[in-house]
Amino acid sequence: MNKTLLANIDDPRSADLDFYEQNGGYESLRKALPMDPGVIIENVKNANLRGRGGAGFPTGMKWTFASGDPKFPKYLVCNADEGEPGTFKDRPILEKNPHILIEGMAISAHALKSDYGYIYLRGEYPDARVILEQAIDQAYEKKYLGDNVMGSGKKFHLSVHVGAGAYICGEETALIESLEGKKGQPRLKPPFPVSVGAWGLPTIVNNVETLSNLPLLIRIGPEQYAAIGSPECPGPKLYSVSGHVERPGVLELPMGTSLKEIIYEHCGGIKGGKTLKAVIPGGISTPVLPHDKIDCPMDFVNMPKHGSMLGSGAVIVMDESVCMVKVCLRAIKFFEHESCGKCTPCKDGTGWLRRILARIEQGEGHKDDIDLLVSIAGNIAGKTFCPLGDGTASVVQNFVKHFRAEFESHITGRGCPF
Numbered sequence: 001m002n003k004t005l006l007a008n009i010d011d012p013r014s015a016d017l018d019f020y021e022q023n024g025g026y027e028s029l030r031k032a033l034p035m036d037p038g039v040i041i042e043n044v045k046n047a048n049l050r051g052r053g054g055a056g057f058p059t060g061m062k063w064t065f066a067s068g069d070p071k072f073p074k075y076l077v078c079n080a081d082e083g084e085p086g087t088f089k090d091r092p093i094l095e096k097n098p099h100i101l102i103e104g105m106a107i108s109a110h111a112l113k114s115d116y117g118y119i120y121l122r123g124e125y126p127d128a129r130v131i132l133e134q135a136i137d138q139a140y141e142k143k144y145l146g147d148n149v150m151g152s153g154k155k156f157h158l159s160v161h162v163g164a165g166a167y168i169c170g171e172e173t174a175l176i177e178s179l180e181g182k183k184g185q186p187r188l189k190p191p192f193p194v195s196v197g198a199w200g201l202p203t204i205v206n207n208v209e210t211l212s213n214l215p216l217l218i219r220i221g222p223e224q225y226a227a228i229g230s231p232e233c234p235g236p237k238l239y240s241v242s243g244h245v246e247r248p249g250v251l252e253l254p255m256g257t258s259l260k261e262i263i264y265e266h267c268g269g270i271k272g273g274k275t276l277k278a279v280i281p282g283g284i285s286t287p288v289l290p291h292d293k294i295d296c297p298m299d300f301v302n303m304p305k306h307g308s309m310l311g312s313g314a315v316i317v318m319d320e321s322v323c324m325v326k327v328c329l330r331a332i333k334f335f336e337h338e339s340c341g342k343c344t345p346c347k348d349g350t351g352w353l354r355r356i357l358a359r360i361e362q363g364e365g366h367k368d369d370i371d372l373l374v375s376i377a378g379n380i381a382g383k384t385f386c387p388l389g390d391g392t393a394s395v396v397q398n399f400v401k402h403f404r405a406e407f408e409s410h411i412t413g414r415g416c417p418f
Helices: 017-022 027-032 037-047 059-067 091-096 098-112 126-141 172-179 208-212 214-226 259-266 324-338 344-361 369-380 387-412
Strands: 075-080 116-121 157-162 203-207 236-243 249-254 276-280 314-319
Touching: 017 098, 017 126, 027 098, 027 214, 037 059, 037 098, 037 214, 059 098, 059 203, 075 098, 075 172, 075 208, 091 098, 091 126, 091 208, 098 116, 098 126, 098 157, 098 203, 098 208, 098 214, 116 126, 116 172, 126 157, 172 203, 203 208, 208 214, 236 259, 249 259, 259 276, 259 314, 324 344, 324 387, 344 369, 344 387, 369 387
Parallel strands: 075 116, 075 203, 116 157, 236 314
Antiparallel strands: 236 249, 276 314
């Protein structure tokens, strides 16, 4: 598959507008502007574009809900708060190919009749902020943004809003609260942001990668787009691969490429010829898979059938030397630290899990601790405002499910065997 999202990023000029235009940049926007907004939304639905942020919600359906709301103005927000451990797929777009995102947002804004857009950027990406703001300035100069986009009479203004390093602001309602200048905590839903979002108005929140798919989709049409990769979840997909592989990095592959192929073909196998032990396939909050469960298509529909989720497509590979109890503990420490404190099961439950895991890892665990972990996780799952609690519970439940013997050996052996 020819690269689109990561096209030409090895060229030092890749972030520059002139270079982007020379390679067909903004031609999709030129094509989209005369189109009826409803036709663009139907194209997105027919292409079956799913959100690339983690949930995989059908983008066209979200857009339909927002466009049908009579309130104006409508806001378009790009979620660039890439905080999930193991995830770094959006960063190459932000730093190396920013105009594909800007063009995608301009197309989306026309479809949604949105006059104002924001890129909510992760605070830990200072270089991306500089690059994005330069690219936005260039787009304004060429009239790809502004009061009269490409002479069409359509208005779209775009700016960057930088977060302050809170993982929870990757959740769309917490992001909106932060954008409004409030504490970044999730809202109770419904109402959903598509009808009551930023400043009480319809707001569409889409991921960087999702919006960056729009120029390709408009250029080749929904039928050709739907023919790429998995029939259930078509299109190109970015996979960020880290851990014990020979060639880690960000890969652009057809959606539905198997996890086994990603690890052993595209990333060169396990580093140093060691044995694979486990893989977290979609970022730290997705269920871990043991070594014999990786022959599965990496898309939103098929991964749940194999016991995990695609999430953001962040593949964390672990070899035989890794202690699963320690990995689980590190994950729960992260969730405890990043809990916003709004709901008790998450605020208190993550701390309880961390303390129990710490004593198991330190050789001070009790025989009932493993069942206690599972019980606490079960009392967190489904009882929190946002998916952070569910992610926390899933980590514990699945590490115990697949590696219970390792937890038991820490307790019976009074310490970590690794």
